[in-house]
Every structure is written in C-alpha cells, then in structure tokens.
Amino acid sequence: MLSDEQLDVLSGALAPLFQNLEAWVITDVAQRIKNTMMYTRTAELEVEALQKMGYSPARIRAEVMRILRADKAFQRQVEENTLAFKREVAAKLAEITGKAQEAAGEVIDGAGDMSWADDISLWDSAGVNLEEDGSLKQITQAMKDQTRGTLKNLTRTTGFRTASGMESVKEVYQKELDKALVKASSGAVTREQCVREVIQDLARSGLRTIDYDSGRSYQLDTASRMCLNTAAGQLAAQVCNSNIQKTGVTMVQVSAHWGARDKGEGIKNHKEWQGKVYSIDGQLHPEEEKRIGMEINDLQECTGYSVQDGTGDIEGLHGVNCRHNHHPFFEGVSTPVKYDPEPEDKEINGRTYSYYDVLQGMRRREREIRALKREKEALEKLGEDAAAVKAKIRQKTKEYNSFCDICEVRQKPERLRVESGTTDLTKTQAWKSFQEERTKAVK
Structure with a gap:
C-alpha cells in the first residue's frame, strides 16, 4: 500500500x-x-x-x-x-x-x-x-x-x-x-x-x-x-490483491484517514466503512469476530470493492480520488490497526469547522494563491507591473499558514507551487520529490 x-x-x-x-x-x-x-x-x-x-x-x-x-x-x-x-x-x-x-x-x-x-x-x-x-x-x-x-x-x-x-x-x-x-x-x-x-x-x-x-x-x-x-x-490495491490470492488470505482491513467523505449512504459514505476488518470470501467468521471484538462484514457489500475481481464502484473503495487502501488481515494472528480519532471541531472567528471543513478551507486558499501566482507570471511576461499581485500573494500565504497553524494541520507548500517555466519535468521540484520518494521506498 x-x-x-x-x-x-x-x-x-x-x-x-x-x-x-x-x-x-x-x-x-x-x-x-x-x-x-x-x-x-x-x-x-x-x-x-x-x-x-x-x-x-x-x-x-x-x-x-x-x-x-x-x-x-x-x-x-x-x-x-x-x-x-x-x-x-x-x-x-x-x-x-x-x-x-x-x-x-x-x-x-x-x-x-x-x-x-x-x-x-x-x-x-x-x-x-x-x-x-x-x-x-x-x-x-x-x-x-x-x-x-x-x-x-x-x-x-x-x-x-x-x-x-x-x-x-x-x-x-x-x-x-x-x-x-x-x-x-x-x-x-x-x-x-x-x-x-x-x-x-x-x-x-x-x-x-x-x-x-x-x-x-x-x-x-x-x-x-x-x-x-x-x-x-x-x-x-491490485498488488495487494495478487499477493492475497497467492496465499489464500480471507480477510482484509481497510485503512482510515481524517476528513474521509461522510456524505451519502452505503458505499458513498467512506467514513462509515473505513478502518474496519472485512471478509473477502463471502464467509462468516464468528470466532474471529470474538477474538478481535469487531463485527466482520463482506467487503464488496460494504465498500463496493471486490478483491477477487480487482474492481469496484467509482463512489466506493479505490474509486475516483479515494485515498483509502486495504491490507491482508491474518486470521488468528493480526490485531486490527487502531487509528487516532478525528480532531474535534474547531471554532475560528465565530465559525465552527469540522476536520473536513478545515481541509476544504485549505484547498480553497491554495487555489487562490496559485491563481495569484498565475496572474503574476503573466503580468511579468507582458512587462506589466506585478507589485500589487506580489503583495497579495504574500498576504494570502501568510493567511494560509496562520489558518493551518490555528487548525493544527500540516501546511502543504507543494500545493502552493506553480512550476510553469519548463516542459522538462526533470528540472522541476515536483519530479525531483517523486524520484527521491521512489528511491527511499525501494532501498
């Protein structure tokens, strides 16, 4: 994963x-x-x-x-x-x-x-x-x-x-x-x-x-x-599925993360099915349920995803832009991963923010900063004065950092970047970060 x-x-x-x-x-x-x-x-x-x-x-x-x-x-x-x-x-x-x-x-x-x-x-x-x-x-x-x-x-x-x-x-x-x-x-x-x-x-x-x-x-x-x-x-997911099928594992645990989608019902509501242990063979596992103290339901029924077929609903697990994963759960051996509870709602300037609201607030501010950077770049290329836009960028970046600090979330400077000066990816920070992460992972 x-x-x-x-x-x-x-x-x-x-x-x-x-x-x-x-x-x-x-x-x-x-x-x-x-x-x-x-x-x-x-x-x-x-x-x-x-x-x-x-x-x-x-x-x-x-x-x-x-x-x-x-x-x-x-x-x-x-x-x-x-x-x-x-x-x-x-x-x-x-x-x-x-x-x-x-x-x-x-x-x-x-x-x-x-x-x-x-x-x-x-x-x-x-x-x-x-x-x-x-x-x-x-x-x-x-x-x-x-x-x-x-x-x-x-x-x-x-x-x-x-x-x-x-x-x-x-x-x-x-x-x-x-x-x-x-x-x-x-x-x-x-x-x-x-x-x-x-x-x-x-x-x-x-x-x-x-x-x-x-x-x-x-x-x-x-x-x-x-x-x-x-x-x-x-x-x-496909790599994990391949290894599961080689070994005959019959259960998996789905990961959990803060800010998971909590709208809709059934497979659309990721917050409802994340973090749990599931059966992938359609069988009941009553003894394992007693051991781990958790109800074990069918993965495909709850999340829309089938390990055997490697396919799923676009609204569910491994669907469009889903950040969840699943990993093998070894019967009689594994202990369910305990995930930290989502932070409590925060009140900022008289408004209450859930963790999901915090993430949306970050994304909105990031988009605003990238838009200003696009504007600055175009003005400079046309020889126009970009001083006012530069000042806005500094102010918006300061507000973004302050918002993240107040909400106690990690800033994401990579999402503020606008690297538009070249079509040679090897000269960009985004590509260098990818190569560094890849090298680190396979050492």
Whole structure:
C-alpha cells in the first residue's frame, strides 16, 4: 500500500506540465489582445468625441463597433491572430499531452515499486515469503494504459470558466477580445486595464478540463493529481490483491484517514466503512469476530470493492480520488490497526469547522494563491507591473499558514507551487520529490 505522503508526491509529479500549458495559454491570449487593441486608437478618439457631445454609452458602443468592423487592418489582425492561436494551441496541447502520457508511465512504475516494497515488508513481518512472479509487471502495464487514456481525455476538452460562462481554449482569444472591446468602447476602461482584466479572469479560472454533459470542470493540474492519485491507489490495491490470492488470505482491513467523505449512504459514505476488518470470501467468521471484538462484514457489500475481481464502484473503495487502501488481515494472528480519532471541531472567528471543513478551507486558499501566482507570471511576461499581485500573494500565504497553524494541520507548500517555466519535468521540484520518494521506498 501507499502512504498519504507517497500519494501526494506521486499525484503531483505531472502538475508542472499542465501548469506550463496553462501559463502559455494565458500569456499568449493576453499578448495577442494587447497587440490587437493597439489598432483601436481611432475608435478611442471617437469615444472621446462622442462623450463630449453627450451621447449615451449604447450609442457610443455601436459607433465604435461600426468603426472597428470597417477597419481593414484591425480585421486582418484579428483574423490572423485567431487562426494562429488555434493552430499553436492545438500544437501545444498535443505536446503537453504526449509528454504527460510518457512521464505517467514512469510515475506508475514508481507507484508499482513503492507498493511492492511496502507489501512485501508486510508479508515478511507475518512470516510469509513472497517472490515476484511477473504479476507486478502485468498489473503496472495495465495501469499505465489506463492512466495514459485518462490523461488524453483530460486535455481533449479544455477551457476557462469566466463570468460569461465556459470558453473553449480554442475560442478564448476571440471571446476575450470581444469582451475587452466592449469594455474599451465604453470609454471607462483603458486598453491597459482591459489586458490586466483578461489576465486576472483567466488566472482565476485556470485552464480547466470540461465535461460539457455534466457541466463539471476541474483545473487541469488538479485533474491530473486526481488521475494519478486514483491510478496509484488502484495499482497498490491490485498488488495487494495478487499477493492475497497467492496465499489464500480471507480477510482484509481497510485503512482510515481524517476528513474521509461522510456524505451519502452505503458505499458513498467512506467514513462509515473505513478502518474496519472485512471478509473477502463471502464467509462468516464468528470466532474471529470474538477474538478481535469487531463485527466482520463482506467487503464488496460494504465498500463496493471486490478483491477477487480487482474492481469496484467509482463512489466506493479505490474509486475516483479515494485515498483509502486495504491490507491482508491474518486470521488468528493480526490485531486490527487502531487509528487516532478525528480532531474535534474547531471554532475560528465565530465559525465552527469540522476536520473536513478545515481541509476544504485549505484547498480553497491554495487555489487562490496559485491563481495569484498565475496572474503574476503573466503580468511579468507582458512587462506589466506585478507589485500589487506580489503583495497579495504574500498576504494570502501568510493567511494560509496562520489558518493551518490555528487548525493544527500540516501546511502543504507543494500545493502552493506553480512550476510553469519548463516542459522538462526533470528540472522541476515536483519530479525531483517523486524520484527521491521512489528511491527511499525501494532501498
């Protein structure tokens, strides 16, 4: 099985690739809009004249749009930018997807190495000597194929969530330009302010993977974390299952962690089934129940997961983004692992936080800091003043650290990182952390 620390490192290994893609898109769109709007000087002069004459904002906007549609140089610039952006963003998406799929193979190999090393030590402590028979290679290859497919799907439909709705990444230049022109034509916003607002809006959203059927979207780097977290957890489960089936073990214990999902009923409510011992063969174990003082129910019935088939419900154990694992429980020998109780609710500034609320508060603050860092980077690349954004980053980081201290939870600086400067993963801290953890685990 894999520890929470190992899952954090594994799941974050590819984040810099998607952060690089995100930064490239935001900066490229903003730069093109900045250049395009250089052609609107004639319209700006018209705005000033019409304002002095007392015309309404609607009349001014209509006149400005008429001028811009008649400006051949402006229209040619927009057309060229639109075609160039679509072509270049398609190439960039293909590049990042290819690199992510390639690197994912190494991450899954690392997850396999870590899982095997931990599993073998567990069996050794029980006096069972297991030899690798090629099953690990087969399990790892199947998980590589699954993960590569998932990563490809993540980048297939991408875009930004703005105040005006979802904007496809291939259409974002045209849509953001249209909004900027409307703002500028009012005469209340300068070209410079328009560009800064484009950067701010796109940075706050972050480049997202979008499911148009459900309407749900996730930031790409977050979605890649979820993908790898799920894959690593399922791989560790398959390694454990393989060893269980070799030895005839009939029971397992499921791990427990603070902040487990407690919504819904049955398999959806992870908090209800975590930390318990289960039967995996459909048999009753009354004598073992007496020995350990715990009711032993059927694993698949309670959690939705089958050790024999290695499959489960996406809402249950080893489902999407589940951080639980299971390990063999040796009849007549094992003692159930006792997990520390979840911390009591905390009251902060008059509001009561459960541990789950604390985690959600951390995630929200982390997203805000990453958004500000995206904004800062784009401003700096366009030669704009980023001093105010830097000050916000310092303030938000201070608030984040203070919140974690008050709630007595470990800060996660790796979740505040935005490593977007390169597509060479070996030069990023996220990849170095993964390699260090892998080496440490298999020594």
